[in-house]
Amino acid sequence: MSLYNKLQQSSSEEDVKDHYIKALGLKHYQKNLIDIQTKEVWFEAKDTGKTSTYAMFTQLLHYVQDALNKGEHVPPFLAVIDTQKAAIMRSADVIPFLSKKTIKWGKSASNYTQEALDAVSSYIGTHFVSYRIETHEDEFISTLKAAITSGEIIRTQITPDNLKQVFDKWVNMIGVEIIGVEKEDYALLFFADIMHDGTISTHENLPAELLHKNNSPVFSLDGKLYELGSKEGYRRFWAIYHKPPKSEYRNYILERRDSLIPVDERSFKGAYYTPLDVVDKAYDKLSETLGSNWQKDYVVWDMCCGVGNLEIKHSNHRKLFMSTLDAEDIDVMKATKTCVAAERFQYDFLNDDIDEAGKIDYDISKKLPNGLRKAILEKKKILILINPPYAEATNSANASLSKKGDNTSTKDGVSVTNLPHFLWKDGVRLKMNCLCNF
Ligand SMILES: C[S@@+](CC[C@H](N)C(=O)[O-])C[C@H]1O[C@@H](n2cnc3c(N)ncnc32)[C@H](O)[C@@H]1O
Structure with missing residues (x-):
């Protein structure tokens, strides 16, 4: 007890x-x-x-x-x-x-x-x-x-193991005091707060920033400043915990942003990070299947890359394209310097660039980088490497995921639920090698 x-x-x-x-x-x-x-x-x-x-x-x-x-x-x-x-x-x-x-x-x-x-x-x-x-x-x-x-009062360290508990306590003592902020932005402000040593931030270009105004903490997000209603919770919280986390944990903690997304929203977006042992196995399978030079031969597109774990072992960033639903995930990748030389961009692969007739037109959003558009146009060998947002064809999460296109049909015996529709709609035919059950 x-x-x-x-x-x-x-x-x-x-x-x-x-x-x-x-x-x-x-x-x-x-x-x-x-x-x-x-x-x-x-x-x-x-x-x-x-x-x-x-x-x-x-x-x-x-x-x-x-x-x-x-x-x-x-x-x-x-x-x-x-x-x-x-x-x-x-x-x-x-x-x-x-x-x-x-x-x-x-x-x-x-x-x-x-x-x-x-x-x-x-x-x-x-x-x-x-x-x-x-x-x-x-x-x-x-x-x-x-x-x-x-002989010292040592503050509690923030580690990957207590991250979720610390976040929940941060929300109760600090988050609720931040005036006018949306609940879904708490995680971004939390990261800005913990990745700061009181003077400077440990990472440049995090989605949100901790600043100080008249000796009080204020948060900056999307060009807006958010102040605290009361500083008492802030003072008490930071008397208990030590910040920033130890340097060896920092990137890992940022990459676990998915663990702080409320469960409802997470299942809606299928936002579960890819564990590194799974990434290892996937890369072994890729070399086994496509040969050891596959990174040279293929343009790679991860169109639901989250914070980029799946490509953490990738070495040929010049031929790597990474996109995902949440712009904040792209910001986290930039801040943690994940796949720096790859093209990283926000893109909703289920809904962007579909015209009224249901056809793909990349000119609608103009989000696709030229290199990728050229590779598709020139029918280059493109490898779609994804850990997709999991959702069953019959469940409601999938229904909400697929807002415009019907992504639940079957093509050549392959279930294409949530798979990118352009693969066949755009006249580009790619062989999908499914590395499931790894
Ligand atoms: C299973 S996670 C993959 C995680 C990623 N490999 C990582 O380790 O961070 C699926 C990702 O797809 C993203 N996602 C969900 N729906 C999407 C959509 N329509 N377009 C692009 N990305 C989407 C989610 O936000 C989530 O980050």
């Missing part, structure tokens, strides 16, 4: 303390006036979620003040815990403030004066890191444990 669930069932302050002691694996502790006392951390605990973090720290700092006055040991960290929330702070950040001895404490720690609460609150506001246990218990536990062993 999670710590949060246990806390909800606790019926006394003792229960709350014991649940935290267990979750944090505290070995040598005492329970005295100070609720939990170890060599490294002192805790103030409450059995509800009603007392503010500031009030709890005010009580705990009263004990710290006493210890300082008596020249006794003060631990490196101070923490407050209750059934809903927890917070941690370095003692070193408050000791200079307490040393001035200007605070008028009450008779006891729990009888603090309003004056003490105000003075403490205005000082500690930026020094503690707070966690909502319902959503951030893992982060609190790992940060506190790491603080005990390392």
Whole structure:
């Protein structure tokens, strides 16, 4: 059972303390006036979620003040815990403030004066890191444990493994505060935010950008600026997580944009990235089937390339054309420098360039690069290399995918569901080698 669930069932302050002691694996502790006392951390605990973090720290700092006055040991960290929330702070950040001895404490720690609460609150506001246990218990536990062993409050790294959870938390704490932004753009703003070290972005030309205006973060997307309604969630979020992610994860994280697209939209677009072991297998099969020189012999077009994983092993970029539905995916490819020398462009292979009579006319959108049009016209050997958006002919996702053309017919015994119609409509006949089941 999670710590949060246990806390909800606790019926006394003792229960709350014991649940935290267990979750944090505290070995040598005492329970005295100070609720939990170890060599490294002192805790103030409450059995509800009603007392503010500031009030709890005010009580705990009263004990710290006493210890300082008596020249006794003060631990490196101070923490407050209750059934809903927890917070941690370095003692070193408050000791200079307490040393001035200007605070008028009450008779006891729990009888603090309003004056003490105000003075403490205005000082500690930026020094503690707070966690909502319902959503951030893992982060609190790992940060506190790491603080005990390392002596530092180490922020949680963003990695491919926690990307989706971090994104969901980012949406709740930051995304919802961004004024006027569409929900479907959250992922782009999230990437802009995390791929930034506070001064510069780790990648040039990401679809969205993090800027600063009057010392506040603002996001720029499609020429519009988006401001935060409140900065509190932003401050609290970035006190918990470290950014940018480690350099070895950055491109991989950007390429996993599909994992952040809401499930509905993802199944509608068939937007699942191609795993790299599948890419390996596909390239082995291609060499087996077409010979080891196939990249020299064929013009290659991936017309649903997403963020370009399928061509990550491709070496002959001069003969490579990559297009996909979402312009943002093209931007991600550019930012991650994927297949730099290939022609990469936005194109809806099911709907673009079909005239009223259902015939292909590349002059309608003029999106197809000249090199590709020439290759089609000159009947060059073209290899259509795709991991298509999966959708069954009978399901509704497919019905929505295919807006104009009927792409569900059968040609020469090959099911052409969602396959590019120009292959036969345009008089160009290509042999399709299907590398399925790899
Ligand atoms: C299975 S994914 C391929 C992923 C890609 N190989 C990668 O690893 O990123 C299918 C891709 O087709 C795109 N797509 C869906 N409908 C499309 C359309 N009508 N025209 C072009 N691309 C489309 C989706 O957005 C998605 O990126």
